[in-house]
Amino acid sequence: MTTRTAPPPAGLPGSVRQRAAITAKTLRTDRWWFAPLLTVIGLGAWVTYATVRVFMHDYYWVEDFHYLTPFYSPCVTQACIPEAAHFGRVLPGWWIIPDAALTLPFLLLFRLTCYYYRKAYYRSFWLSPPACAVPDGHKTYSGETRFPLVGQNLHRYAFYAAVIISLINSWDAVLAFHSPKGFGFGLGNLILLGNVVMLWAYTLSCHSCRHIAGGRLKHFSKHPVRYRFWTFISKLNVRHMQLAWITLGTLALTDFYVMALSAGWFNDLRFIN
Amino acid sequence: MATQNAPGGTGKPGTARHFKVWRGDESGGELTDYQVQVNEGEVVLDVIHRLQATEAPDLACRWNCKAGKCGSCSMEINGMPRLGCMTRMSTFEENETVTITPLRTFPVIRDLVTDVSYNYEKARETPAFAPPTDLEPGDYRMQQVDVERSQEFRKCIECFLCQNTCHVVRDHEENKVAFSGPRYFIRAAELDMHPLDAKADRKEYAQASQGLGYCNITKCCTEVCPEHIKITDNAIIPMKERVVDRRYDPVVWLGSKIFRRGKQNEAVQGQTPRDPDELGSVHSHAGGSHEPEAEVGAERGVHWGRQVPHPTAPPLDSRGRLAISEFTFDKAAAPSPFGDDVTFPLPAEGLNYSHPDQPQAKD
Numbered sequence: 001m002t003t004r005t006a007p008p009p010a011g012l013p014g015s016v017r018q019r020a021a022i023t024a025k026t027l028r029t030d031r032w033w034f035a036p037l038l039t040v041i042g043l044g045a046w047v048t049y050a051t052v053r054v055f056m057h058d059y060y061w062v063e064d065f066h067y068l069t070p071f072y073s074p075c076v077t078q079a080c081i082p083e084a085a086h087f088g089r090v091l092p093g094w095w096i097i098p099d100a101a102l103t104l105p106f107l108l109l110f111r112l113t114c115y116y117y118r119k120a121y122y123r124s125f126w127l128s129p130p131a132c133a134v135p136d137g138h139k140t141y142s143g144e145t146r147f148p149l150v151g152q153n154l155h156r157y158a159f160y161a162a163v164i165i166s167l168i169n170s171w172d173a174v175l176a177f178h179s180p181k182g183f184g185f186g187l188g189n190l191i192l193l194g195n196v197v198m199l200w201a202y203t204l205s206c207h208s209c210r211h212i213a214g215g216r217l218k219h220f221s222k223h224p225v226r227y228r229f230w231t232f233i234s235k236l237n238v239r240h241m242q243l244a245w246i247t248l249g250t251l252a253l254t255d256f257y258v259m260a261l262s263a264g265w266f267n268d269l270r271f272i273n
Numbered sequence: 274m275a276t277q278n279a280p281g282g283t284g285k286p287g288t289a290r291h292f293k294v295w296r297g298d299e300s301g302g303e304l305t306d307y308q309v310q311v312n313e314g315e316v317v318l319d320v321i322h323r324l325q326a327t328e329a330p331d332l333a334c335r336w337n338c339k340a341g342k343c344g345s346c347s348m349e350i351n352g353m354p355r356l357g358c359m360t361r362m363s364t365f366e367e368n369e370t371v372t373i374t375p376l377r378t379f380p381v382i383r384d385l386v387t388d389v390s391y392n393y394e395k396a397r398e399t400p401a402f403a404p405p406t407d408l409e410p411g412d413y414r415m416q417q418v419d420v421e422r423s424q425e426f427r428k429c430i431e432c433f434l435c436q437n438t439c440h441v442v443r444d445h446e447e448n449k450v451a452f453s454g455p456r457y458f459i460r461a462a463e464l465d466m467h468p469l470d471a472k473a474d475r476k477e478y479a480q481a482s483q484g485l486g487y488c489n490i491t492k493c494c495t496e497v498c499p500e501h502i503k504i505t506d507n508a509i510i511p512m513k514e515r516v517v518d519r520r521y522d523p524v525v526w527l528g529s530k531i532f533r534r535g536k537q538n539e540a541v542q543g544q545t546p547r548d549p550d551e552l553g554s555v556h557s558h559a560g561g562s563h564e565p566e567a568e569v570g571a572e573r574g575v576h577w578g579r580q581v582p583h584p585t586a587p588p589l590d591s592r593g594r595l596a597i598s599e600f601t602f603d604k605a606a607a608p609s610p611f612g613d614d615v616t617f618p619l620p621a622e623g624l625n626y627s628h629p630d631q632p633q634a635k636d
Contacts, residue, residue, distance in 0.1 A: 237506065
C-alpha cells in the first residue's frame with residue numbers, strides 16, 4: 001500500500017466539481033410524455049369548446065324548463081334574453097363581450113392560478129419540466145419570483161370570487177326547478193345539480209380554502225371547529241386534481257345538454273311536469 | 274465467477290440480466306455494460322453488490338441500511354431518481370436493460386457516488402428550532418393534534434431524491450445559490466407549524482432566503498419521495514399560502530389590524546418579527562440558536578487558541594484512488610475518518626473543549 005494521501009476535498013472555495021457527464025438528456029424508458037400529452041389534448045379541447053360556446057351568444061337558455069348554462073351565468077349584457085338575465089342587463093351587447101362577462105374572467109383566473117392547473121400547464125404546455133427528471137425546455141428559470149408569474153399568489157382572491165360564482169350557479173340550479181308550468185323536474189335538473197355539487201367540491205377542495213379554513217393556524221387544539229373544517233377540506237383536497245377534471249367534464253356536459261335542448265336536437269327527459 | 278453468481282437462497286434460479294452502469298468521475302465517464310445474475314426477490318442494490326463482488330470490485334456506491342431508512346443509496350434507475358435498496362428487480366421486464374446512473378444534480382465523486390454537500394450547506398443556513406425563551410428543556414408540552422403536521426416531515430430520511438429531481442436546480446445550476454429545495458421547504462414548514470417554535474419570521478425567511486418563489490409546484494419532489502411525504506400539498510403550498518398571508522393579502526392585514534391578532538401572537542411568542550432586510554445575512558451559522566448571547570454561552574467552554582491536530586487524509590491505493598471496496602484493500606475495514614494513527618480516548622489535555630460547568634480552559 002502506498003502512503004500517498006488524497007488531494008484536499010473539493011467543494012472548498014475556488015474548486016468547482018463537475019456533474020457526471022451523462023450525454024442522454026433523460027434515461028427514462030417509460031412513457032413519461034403520455035400524461036403531458038393527455039393534458040394538452042384535454043385542456044386544448046375544452047378551451048376550444050368553451051371559447052366557441054362563449055362567443056356563440058345563442059342556445060344558452062331553455063325557455064320551457066328555465067335551464068341556463070353555466071357559461072352564461074349570470075347573463076348580464078343587453079344581448080341576453082330577458083328571462084335568462086336573473087341579475088339584470090348592465091353591459092353593452094357587443095359580440096366581443098361574453099354574456100357572463102362579470103364572472104368568466106374570475107373563473108378563468110381561479111383555474112389559471114389553481115395549484116393543480118399550474119402543475120398541469122407548467123408541465124405540459126410550458127415544459128418546465130415536461131416530466132420528472134426530464135430536462136426543462138428553457139435556458140433560464142426564475143419560477144414564480146417575478147412578474148407576471150408572481151401574480152399566481154392572487155389565487156386566494158380568485159377563490160373568494162369562485163365561492164360567490166358557485167352561489168350564483170347554485171341559485172340557477174334552484175331556479176331551474178321552477179318552469180313556466182310551475183314546479184318541474186327533469187334530467188336537465190339532475191345535470192345542473194350534479195354540476196353545481198361538483199363545482200362546490202372543486203371550489204372547496206382548493207388549497208387556498210384549506211389554508212383559510214384552518215391551515216394557517218399554529219395551534220389546532222385552540223380552534224376545534226376550524227380544525228374540523230380543515231380536516232374535511234384536507235380530505236377533499238387530496239382529490240383536487242380529479243375534481244378539476246370532473247368539473248371541466250360536468251361544465252361541458254351541462255352546457256352541451258342545455259345547447260342541445262335549446263337548439264331542439266332532442267327533448268328533455270321529464271320526471272315531473 | 275459462476276459460484277459467486279449462484280443464488281444463495283431458495284427459490285427460482287437467477288437469470289442473467291443486462292445492466293448499464295455509469296462509471297467515471299468528474300473528469301468524465303461512460304455507461305458500461307454488464308451481465309449480472311439476478312435472483313428472485315432482489316433489489317437493484319443487491320445487483321450492485323453482486324457487481325462489486327464479481328466483475329467490478331472498484332464500483333463506487335454509497336449504501337448503508339438496505340431498508341429504505343438511511344437515504345444513502347440514492348441513484349437514478351432508468352432515469353428515475355430512486356433508492357437502490359427499494360427498487361425491486363421484479364418491477365422490470367426480464368429482457369429489459371436497467372440503466373443506473375449517479376444523481377445528476379450534484380457533482381460526481383466517482384461512479385454512483387455524488388457530493389451532496391449542497392444540501393448540507395442549505396441545512397446549515399436554515400434557522401433551527403427555537404422554543405420560547407422561558408421554557409426549560411424537559412418542560413415542553415404540546416398536543417398531538419398540534420404537532421402531527423410537523424411529524425409528517427420528520428419522516429424525511431434525507432436521501433435528497435427530491436433535491437435531485439427538482440428542476441429548479443437540476444436544470445439550472447445557477448439557482449443553487451438562491452434556492453434551498455424541497456427538503457428545506459418541509460423543514461421550514463415543520464418548524465413554522467410546530468406548536469412550540471417561537472420564531473416569527475420563518476415565512477419571510479422561506480420567501481426571501483430559501484427561494485420559495487422559484488418552486489412552480491410541478492410536484493416531482495412528491496413523486497419521488499420514498500417516504501411518501503406529501504411535500505407539495507402539505508409543506509410547499511401551505512408555506513406559499515403563509516407567505517401570501519404576510520406579503521400579499523390585504524384582507525388578512527385588515528383582519529389583524531381590527532382584531533389585533535398579530536399583536537397577540539407576537540405577545541404569546543415573546544418575539545418580534547425580524548426586519549426582512551436582515552434575512553439572509555444572519556442565518557449562516559451551523560445549527561443552534563441564533564441569539565448572540567446563546568452563542569457566546571456555547572463558545573465559553575471552547576479554547577480556540579489551542580493547537581489541534583490536523584485531520585489526516587485517508588490512504589490511497591496504488592492507483593491513487595480511495596479504496597472503496599474491502600475486496601481490493603489490505604485492511605479489514607474502512608480507514609478511520611479521524612486518521613488511522615489516532616487512538617481513542619484522546620488525551621484530555623489535547624482537547625479544545627471543556628464543559629461550561631467545569632473549570633474554564635486556560636490559554
